Amino acid sequence: MIKLFKYAVILFLCSAPSSLYSQNNTNLESNSLVLQQAKELYEELRCLVCQNQSLLESEAPLALDLKELIKEKLKEGKTKKEVKDFLVERYGEFILLLPTLSLQNLFLWIGPFIFLFIGIIFAYKFYTNFNRSSNKTKTLSPSEKKNVQKILDEKLE
Amino acid sequence: MLVELGHFCLALALSVSILQFVLPIIGIKLKSTRALATSTYSSYLFFCLVSFSFISLMWAYISSDFSVALVAQNSHSLKPLIYKVTGVWGNHEGSLMLWILVLSLYSLALSIIGKNIPLKIKSIVLSVQGLIASAFTGFILFTSNPFLRLLPPKLEGEGFNPILQDIGLAIHPPFLYLGYVGLSITFSFSIAALILKQADSIWIKWVRPWAMLSWTFLTIGIALGSWWAYRELGWGGWWFWDPVENASFMPWLAATALLHSSIVAEKRNTLKAWTILLALIAFSFSLLGTFIVRSGVLVSVHAFASDPSRGIYILLMLILFTGGSLALFAKNAPKLKSGNMFSPISREGAIVINNIIFSAAAATVLLGTLYPIFIDALTANKVSVGPPYFESVFIPLMVPAILLCGFSPMLTWKRAVFDNIYERIIFIFIVSILITSFLIYIRNGSAMTFLGIFLSIWLFLGTIYDFFERILRGKSFNEVAKRIVSYPRSAYGMSFAHIGVSIFILGATMSTAYKTEIETSVQIGDKIIVENKELIFESIKQNQGPNWLADVATFRISHNESDISFLYPERRFYPASQINTSEPAILSRLFYDLYIVLGEKDIKNKNFAVRVYYSPLLNFIWIGIAFMAFGGILSLSDKKHRVSYKTLRKNRNLSIK
Amino acid sequence: MKKYYYYIPLITFILLILFFSRQLFLNKDPSHLPSVMLDESFPKLEFNQLEKYNLLTIEDIFSYDKPSLVNVWASWCVPCKIEHANLMLLKNKHSIRIYGINYKDNLKKADEILNLDGNPFYSIGVDSSGRIAINLGVYGVPETFILDRNGKIRYRHVGPILEYDIRETILPILTKLEQDD
Numbered sequence: 001m002i003k004l005f006k007y008a009v010i011l012f013l014c015s016a017p018s019s020l021y022s023q024n025n026t027n028l029e030s031n032s033l034v035l036q037q038a039k040e041l042y043e044e045l046r047c048l049v050c051q052n053q054s055l056l057e058s059e060a061p062l063a064l065d066l067k068e069l070i071k072e073k074l075k076e077g078k079t080k081k082e083v084k085d086f087l088v089e090r091y092g093e094f095i096l097l098l099p100t101l102s103l104q105n106l107f108l109w110i111g112p113f114i115f116l117f118i119g120i121i122f123a124y125k126f127y128t129n130f131n132r133s134s135n136k137t138k139t140l141s142p143s144e145k146k147n148v149q150k151i152l153d154e155k156l157e
Numbered sequence: 158m159l160v161e162l163g164h165f166c167l168a169l170a171l172s173v174s175i176l177q178f179v180l181p182i183i184g185i186k187l188k189s190t191r192a193l194a195t196s197t198y199s200s201y202l203f204f205c206l207v208s209f210s211f212i213s214l215m216w217a218y219i220s221s222d223f224s225v226a227l228v229a230q231n232s233h234s235l236k237p238l239i240y241k242v243t244g245v246w247g248n249h250e251g252s253l254m255l256w257i258l259v260l261s262l263y264s265l266a267l268s269i270i271g272k273n274i275p276l277k278i279k280s281i282v283l284s285v286q287g288l289i290a291s292a293f294t295g296f297i298l299f300t301s302n303p304f305l306r307l308l309p310p311k312l313e314g315e316g317f318n319p320i321l322q323d324i325g326l327a328i329h330p331p332f333l334y335l336g337y338v339g340l341s342i343t344f345s346f347s348i349a350a351l352i353l354k355q356a357d358s359i360w361i362k363w364v365r366p367w368a369m370l371s372w373t374f375l376t377i378g379i380a381l382g383s384w385w386a387y388r389e390l391g392w393g394g395w396w397f398w399d400p401v402e403n404a405s406f407m408p409w410l411a412a413t414a415l416l417h418s419s420i421v422a423e424k425r426n427t428l429k430a431w432t433i434l435l436a437l438i439a440f441s442f443s444l445l446g447t448f449i450v451r452s453g454v455l456v457s458v459h460a461f462a463s464d465p466s467r468g469i470y471i472l473l474m475l476i477l478f479t480g481g482s483l484a485l486f487a488k489n490a491p492k493l494k495s496g497n498m499f500s501p502i503s504r505e506g507a508i509v510i511n512n513i514i515f516s517a518a519a520a521t522v523l524l525g526t527l528y529p530i531f532i533d534a535l536t537a538n539k540v541s542v543g544p545p546y547f548e549s550v551f552i553p554l555m556v557p558a559i560l561l562c563g564f565s566p567m568l569t570w571k572r573a574v575f576d577n578i579y580e581r582i583i584f585i586f587i588v589s590i591l592i593t594s595f596l597i598y599i600r601n602g603s604a605m606t607f608l609g610i611f612l613s614i615w616l617f618l619g620t621i622y623d624f625f626e627r628i629l630r631g632k633s634f635n636e637v638a639k640r641i642v643s644y645p646r647s648a649y650g651m652s653f654a655h656i657g658v659s660i661f662i663l664g665a666t667m668s669t670a671y672k673t674e675i676e677t678s679v680q681i682g683d684k685i686i687v688e689n690k691e692l693i694f695e696s697i698k699q700n701q702g703p704n705w706l707a708d709v710a711t712f713r714i715s716h717n718e719s720d721i722s723f724l725y726p727e728r729r730f731y732p733a734s735q736i737n738t739s740e741p742a743i744l745s746r747l748f749y750d751l752y753i754v755l756g757e758k759d760i761k762n763k764n765f766a767v768r769v770y771y772s773p774l775l776n777f778i779w780i781g782i783a784f785m786a787f788g789g790i791l792s793l794s795d796k797k798h799r800v801s802y803k804t805l806r807k808n809r810n811l812s813i814k
Numbered sequence: 815m816k817k818y819y820y821y822i823p824l825i826t827f828i829l830l831i832l833f834f835s836r837q838l839f840l841n842k843d844p845s846h847l848p849s850v851m852l853d854e855s856f857p858k859l860e861f862n863q864l865e866k867y868n869l870l871t872i873e874d875i876f877s878y879d880k881p882s883l884v885n886v887w888a889s890w891c892v893p894c895k896i897e898h899a900n901l902m903l904l905k906n907k908h909s910i911r912i913y914g915i916n917y918k919d920n921l922k923k924a925d926e927i928l929n930l931d932g933n934p935f936y937s938i939g940v941d942s943s944g945r946i947a948i949n950l951g952v953y954g955v956p957e958t959f960i961l962d963r964n965g966k967i968r969y970r971h972v973g974p975i976l977e978y979d980i981r982e983t984i985l986p987i988l989t990k991l992e993q994d995d
Contacts, residue, residue: 046541048953052399054543057392059737061918062953065944090951092850097543099528104536108528112521112550119513125819126509127501434823441827472834480831483824491817527833534836 034074041070041080045087046095054097160225163213164304170206170257171294173199177264177287181280193276196283197268203290204261211258214303215245224310227251227303231316235703243327244316250303252330257293259331259338260286267342271363278349278359285345292474300467325385333378333405337443339371340412343419344440347433348482351489356422356429364436365419366793371439372412373789379405380782388743393672393752393770395778398547403526404446407519411439414515417508425505425570427496431512434486441479442519447471449526500572507565514558521550552605559612559662562655563619585622589615602670609666616659620652650792657784664777668750673771678756678764687771690751691715692724697765705729707740710755710765714744726755728765750775849951849959849970856884856965857949861939864921867928870913870939876965881991882911883984884959885935886947889923891955897974898927901934904980910988914938917947917955960984962991 039056045066047058055063055070066087073083087095099105177199184192216222218241223229231248232241246255264286271279297303346363350356382405387395396402415435422432499505525542532540563585567578593611596602602610627644631637673687685692693713700707707729714721724742731738737757744751749771756766851857856875863869875882885901887894904910914935916924921940928935941947950959953972960969969987971979 044543044545046543052397052543057390057394061944065948069945069948088850090851090949092539092951094539094541097541098545098549099540099542104532104538105528105540107531108524108542108546109550111524112517112554115517115520115524116513116554119517122819123501123509123513129495430820438823472831475834476831479827480824483827487821487824490820527830531833534833 034071037074037080038067038071041074041083042067044084044097045070046097048091048095159213160217160222160304160306163210163217164302166206166213167210167294167298167304170203170210170261171291171298173203173206174287174290174294177203178284178291179287181284181287184280185277190276193280196280196287199287200261200264200268200283203287204265207254207258207261207294211245211254214251214254215242218242218245221314222310223312223314224306224308225303226305226307229307229311229314231314233314233316233703236316236322239324240322240327244321246330247316247321247327250297250301252334253293253297253301254303255330255334256338257290257297259334260290260293260341263338263342264290274359274363278346278353281349281352282342282345285348286341289341289345289478292477296467296470296474300470323385323389325381325388329378329381329385331378332374332381336371336373336375336378336412337408337446339367339374340408340415340436340440340443342367343371343415343436344478344482347436348485350429350433350493351482351485354489354492356433356493361419361423361426361429361432364432365416365423368412368416368419368436368439369789369793372409372416373786373793375405375409375412376782376786376789379409380779380786384779388741392754393741393772398525398544400526401450403522404449407522407526408439408442408446410515410519410522411435411442414512414519415439417511417515421505421508422496425497425499427499427505428509428512429496430490430493431509433490433493435512435516437479437482437486438516438519441475441482442523444471444475444478445523497571499570502568502575503573504565504568504570506573507561507568510561511558514554518551518554521554522547525550556608556612559616559658562658563615566620566623566651566655581622581626585615585618589618600671606666606670609662609670613659613663613666616662617656620655620659624652646795647792650788650790650795652788653791654785654788657781657786657788659781660777660784661781664774664779664781668772668775668778671773675769676766677769678759678762678766680763680765685767685769687751687769688749689716690721690771692751692753692769694765694767700727702729705731708755708758708765710753712742712753714751724751724753726753726767728755728758745776747776749773849967851951851967852969854967856959856961856967859939859946859949861915861941861946864916864924864938864940866925867933867935868937870915870937874937875913875961878911878965879963880911881963881968881988882913882936882961884913884915884950884961886915886917886950886952886955886957888917888919888955889927890919891917893974894956895927895931897956897976898931898934900975900977900980902932904975904984905934908985908988911936915947916940917952918942918944958984960987960991962994 042056043054045055047053047055047060047063049060049062050058055067070083070087073086074080078086084096093100099108101109177196180192180195180199184190184195214225214227217225217228218232219238221228221232221234221241223232227248227250231251232244236244244251246252264283267279267282267286274282343364346360346367347356350360379402382402383395386397387393415432418428418432418435421428501509525547528542529540532538564578564582567573567581589611592614593607596610597607624644628637628640631640675685675687677685679685679694681694681696683694685694691714693715695711695713697708697710700709707727709725709727712724712726714724722744724744726742727740729738729740730736739754739756741752741754743753752770752772754768754770756768758765856872858872860872861870875884883904901912905912912934914937916938918941921942924940939946944952950957951970956974958971958975959967960971962968968991969983971983975984
């Protein structure tokens with residue numbers, strides 16, 4: 001028990017250095033902040049006239065227009081969310097590459113957890129079933145008796 | 158004439174594959190060994206017919222026979238020979254021909270290598286292969302015939318898109334299909350096991366190595382596709398969670414779970430129902446991948462022709478194979494004898510967790526890929542599920558798997574005593590945290606970066622720690638050397654594969670987190686400096702292709718006054734379609750990639766827009782995957798897979814089970 | 815494991831197949847995108863004027879008490895040329911008022927085309943940057959919006975209006991809108 005405690009303390013101390021990490025130093029100059037946010041938005045928004053690309057990756061005319069629009073709105077001081085809302089009003093949720101956390105998308109977000117949960121349930125049932133079957137008596141069941149008889153008969157043929 | 162023969166052989170092949178399917182069934186019902194024995198011969202014949210058919214199609218491409226509609230659409234007389242050849246499978250019809258060719262190869266291999274498999278099992282397996290073959294051959298003949306003629310023939314082909322003339326793109330389908338179709342073998346064996354209600358040594362002897370083989374091919378195939386995308390598509394990205402990519406990733410995830418599970422099944426004679434289910438699911442994902450890519454149900458960058466009638470045929474195939482096999486599973490799997498017991502804390506227990514995580518991951522990718530269709534069917538709304546979703550969901554799922562993988566070599570079979578391993582785990586954990594913290598301290602990083610580097614180091618240390626610990630148990634140099642040599646190949650395989658994963662994670666993390674991107678415009682003579690490398694824009698010249706005009710820039714790359722290399726990014730203009738594309742130029746070195754994309758030209762100022770990406774350790778991604786594939790090959794070369802069937806049969810008959 | 819657990823994979827699969835079949839048989843084009851602005855009022859946009867032509871204003875739209883069309887077009891757009899004749903047909907034969915939005919175009923060329931092939935538009939608004947059209951959720955050209963008598967957007971047609979579309983879609987919708995309220 002003491003051992004466990006010792007290890008826990010060591011672990012805790014070891015995770016302390018991880019607090020040295022910091023977020024990527026963004027230049028506090030507002031222009032590059034705008035550009036940074038713009039880039040993030042480009043990655044999160046779909047190019048509507050391409051097959052499955054983000055705005056960042058696309059050079060289609062509509063994509064270029066939208067990118068300009070996004071930069072302008074950010075420069076005006078709008079937040080990322082406001083810009084996204086603006087576009088969703090006009091183009092629908094389809095333009096968002098990261099689906100919203102809405103009731104409609106509930107299963108999408110909860111799904112992975114459900115899958116994991118189902119797997120864990122299966123595993124649990126699996127392990128408990130083991131214990132049950134190893135407690136079974138060692139005599140043959142009627143169907144097993146029939147099988148033995150069949151094998152013996154076949155051998156005799 | 159050759160083409161007609163090829164077509165005819167294909168039709169014959171259909172009949173043969175139907176016989177391959179039907180005769181064993183009759184053989185079992187009527188208890189006729191002769192009917193059962195025909196299965197091997199039909200597999201030989203099917204192989205010959207399909208090969209001939211495929212070769213005749215290939216000849217049509219090589220000889221630029223534009224009276225064949227497919228060749229006229231996809232080829233061109235000026236194409237280099239190698240691309241004429243690989244162009245055979247660069248389209249829907251041709252790729253299906255490749256599919257059945259590979260299928261026929263696998264069935265042939267089964268017949269030859271498995272000469273001594275008991276006839277009952279062998280014929281059922283071949284019968285299932287025959288059913289799969291008939292379904293696909295029928296699909297080709299009735300909906301996607303590559304031999305259709307074009308009359309009058311065109312004078313020249315239309316297929317001259319240079320983006321598609323790339324070696325990575327050209328050879329990635331064969332590898333991918335060797336993977337997909339290989340999963341049909343494990344599928345067929347599992348069906349046989351279910352039908353006969355026994356999953357014994359013969360079954361497992363085939364499932365493990367063939368799962369491993371398919372997995373290795375799939376790994377290589379997916380990597381080749383990614384590598385092509387990285388080099389050609391101009392954004393420095395290598396994975397886009399595009400539905401077609403996901404379609405190949407899902408079988409890969411299932412195959413990974415399958416191969417781990419089959420290891421347990423072989424070693425401990427347990428987890429058989431799980432392994433069978435995974436084998437059924439893995440092949441189903443292969444089929445599903447086919448459906449998604451060809452049916453027009455999804456929006457994707459590189460989906461093949463969207464044709465609903467083809468979609469319906471494939472849907473029926475899915476119902477038959479997946480539905481049928483899962484129904485068979487539901488009915489017969491409970492009748493399989495349950496295996497040996499093991500504690501949840503053991504090597505088997507770890508693999509059970511691995512099974513769960515990888516299955517959940519595959520299900521999640523499936524969910525994300527299909528979700529737009531669900532919502533559209535239910536509400537007529539359109540939603541997008543893109544990379545941000547997949548990244549935010551997939552990575553957390555994988556974290557526990559990697560953590561587990563790090564110390565799993567230390568877990569013993571059946572029951573692991575945690576006290577023993579505890580210290581080792583803590584030791585590795587501490588070292589990993591320290592190294593990661595140090596690296597993050599030098600270069601600032603986010604939490605995700607920290608996690609990525611930590612996991613990579615953790616996995617690496619965990620894998621080699623166990624190896625060295627076992628080796629160094631030898632007390633003298635000779636003993637240690639002996640241990641190194643006698644260390645089982647499959648264990649080496651595992652070590653290499655897991656190390657490959659750690660290298661991959663490091664490459665993916667570093668190249669994303671510390672990627673430097675510069676977007677600017679340059680004139681001739683300008684210099685761009687990135688990470689102490691200098692890029693000097695030296696000159697620009699014009700170049701012309703068959704259907705494009707290009708500006709080709711020359712960049713001189715130097716470091717500390719000495720030249721490293723030259724890069725020639727291009728900006729192409731296709732007059733016919735009025736499209737501009739960029740051909741990036743990449744400098745690949747072990748520890749970094751330098752990627753230049755030439756953008757729009759501003760004629761007034763003689764400026765060119767340029768994007769430069771510097772990605773550290775990007776090639777660790779490919780190197781890591783190469784290690785993984787190598788691990789798979791090592792594992793396959795282990796002698797245990799070469800136990801003769803005669804011995805197996807003897808042992809089987811002896812054991813009264 | 816209880817026997818019925820083994821049926822779970824099969825059941826899940828059956829559900830999946832049902833969805834696939836539905837999608838397949840509905841024969842939907844996955845790249846078809848309905849407008850999210852359906853049933854919303856036409857936005858209060860301000861356009862520039864194309865010389866010699868009436869300027870499209872919001873007042874026009876809201877003061878007109880019959881259903882109308884708003885067509886987004888450009889002289890460089892090939893499908894627009896194809897649908898031009900059909901727009902003339904709708905204007906002349908069916909007396910439908912069509913407003914035009916000229917999208918990212920060269921004004922001289924726009925004028926030339928209208929001179930050569932005829933002008934189906936009651937009034938025209940110029941959107942040189944494409945920015946105004948973004949407010950309508952426009953993806954490209956041509957696109958046509960059907961407005962009801964109250965200026966609400968009731969339908970968006972993407973791509974050129976062909977004879978088939980006039981017969982099967984445009985006219986039926988317009989008739990229905992005229993009979994409403």
